[in-house]
Amino acid sequence: MAYEYLKEEIIQYSKEIGIDKIGFASADPFKELKGRLQEQQQLGYASGFEKGTIEERTEPTLLLESAESIIAIALAYPTRIKNSPKSVKGDRRGLFSRASWGTDYHIVLQQKLSLLTEFIESKVQGFQYRSMVDTGELSDRAVAERAGIGFSGKNTLMIAPELGSYIYLGEMITNLPFTPDIPIEDGCLDCTKCLDACPTGALVEPGRLNAQQCLAFLTQTKDYMPDEHRDKLGNLIYGFETCQVVCPYNKGVDFHFHEEFEPDPELVKPRLTDLLHMSNRTFKEKFGKMAGSWRGKKPIQRNAILALAHYKEESAVPDLIQLMKDDPRPVIRGTAAWAIGKIGTEDGYTEIIAAMKTETDETVLAEMEKGLGFKERK
Incomplete structure (x- = not known):
């Protein structure tokens, strides 16, 4: 008792x-x-x-x-x-989930x-x-x-x-012997909206997730985003939540119970080009209190590049060219080259060809080839 x-x-x-x-x-x-x-x-x-x-x-x-x-x-x-x-x-924004x-x-x-x-x-x-x-x-x-x-x-x-x-x-x-509460019965019944909406098939069956194919997981990785998933992120730069958005239990749900969880619009929906050249220190100062910062700036910057490609944002091409030419990280250089090609300006294609003459990393060169491939498909 x-x-x-x-x-x-x-x-x-x-x-x-x-x-x-x-x-x-x-x-x-x-x-x-x-x-x-x-x-x-x-x-x-x-x-x-x-x-x-x-x-x-x-x-x-x-x-x-x-x-x-x-x-x-x-x-x-x-x-x-x-x-x-x-x-x-001209002023594209990314989005943290x-x-x-x-x-x-x-x-x-x-x-x-x-x-x-x-x-x-x-x-x-x-x-x-x-x-x-x-x-x-x-x-x-x-x-x-x-x-x-x-x-x-x-x-x-x-x-x-x-x-x-x-x-x-x-x-x-x-170490206290509390009486256990009674589990709640499954409430999904025959609904399959989340499985039907998953863009990568990561929900391989009800209740089983292949994390390696889940976009929420892939936004947190530091290597290249798999080719087949690059167009599926939209403007999301951290996390992915379609399987929650379509769930009937989330219809109309919007709880503002905790001041700590209130979103700062400029942080959760940041300007994409501002992210591209951000130093580690600035990134930590600005985003360090958010859960989405735990993997550092590299995945966020890679995803920001993909989002600019999604929008085909021509005003961002000069920033992307600078990354392709000068960034020390192969993944960022290569992703920028791919994005330049997808956006599809003639100046961009010219810069990719020029950059290929001095690029030595094989993975980046492969991404440059993919970027130029967009021109051939025009």
């Missing part, structure tokens, strides 16, 4: 500190998840960003020996920008979990715990599903019926 009372106190306190949903789960091994993770690895579908071994990701007692239960939390984030700057010819708006969610959720920790420590002697948000070993989604936060959608995202899938997740393993 003491733990039931404490559980109710924690639930009440979570509301006071701005946690939108909280649930409690057992710390038993995630046996079904373990099998799926092994399959993902065998199929080559894992992203490579995952932390820990499969055992550590599915057995809470390996992370906290005294584990008895897990507390899961969820915070909703907004989906619409107030006073959004327009992207127009909604999951990167405002202050990095890792920081915000860890702060909430720290407050919960302090509250429980004030109530229980010998309290032991381990908290994590996204970058920890446990699967946030598996924990949240077991704790009744929501159900795992066919798009592999956690869907809370009252909040949709635009939610951040975190959890705390504890």
Whole structure:
């Protein structure tokens, strides 16, 4: 009875500190998840960003020996920008996906979990715990599903019926024997909108994602974007969320519960040409508090180049020519050459031919050939 009372106190306190949903789960091994993770690895579908071994990701007692239960939390984030700057010819804008708006969610959720920790420590002697948000070993989604936060959608995202899938997740393993909450039944039923809308086929079947083909993952890589996916990003420079946009549970969803997640229009929808020549220091100063900055400026700059090519923005050609000729990074030089060719100005083609005479990197030369290939197809 003491733990039931404490559980109710924690639930009440979570509301006071701005946690939108909280649930409690057992710390038993995630046996079904373990099998799926092994399959993902065998199929080559894992992203490579995952932390820990499969055992550590599915057995809470390996992370906290005294584990008895897990507390899961969820915070909703907004989906619409107030006073959004327009992207127009001559002044094109990129876009960070909604999951990167405002202050990095890792920081915000860890702060909430720290407050919960302090509250429980004030109530229980010998309290032991381990908290994590996204970058920890446990699967946030598996924990949240077991704790009744929501159900795992066919798009592999956690869907809370009252909040949709635009939610951040975190959890705390504890040594306290809380009564587990009841999981929510699957709510997707026969809907396949997310699978039908996935532009790369990354959702290979309901609930299974090939991360290597997912555009959200590919926007965070530092090598060349695969040829077949370059035209699919549009103006997105970090993340991709079509599988969320089409989900019926997200229709009309736009929660502005947390000031920390409010988007700065100039940051989440930045001018593309401003990104091209940005120093590391400037990038960190401007975008460092956003979740989308974690991989550094290179993926963002590469994606900005692709977005300018998507728009066929002729005013950006001089900037792209400068990158093609002077940037020390082959991926940026090569992507710029490809983009110049796609935009398709005669001056651009002339500059590619001239640059090929001094370029020594084979990958860049290959991209230059691809750029010139656009002229042949005109």
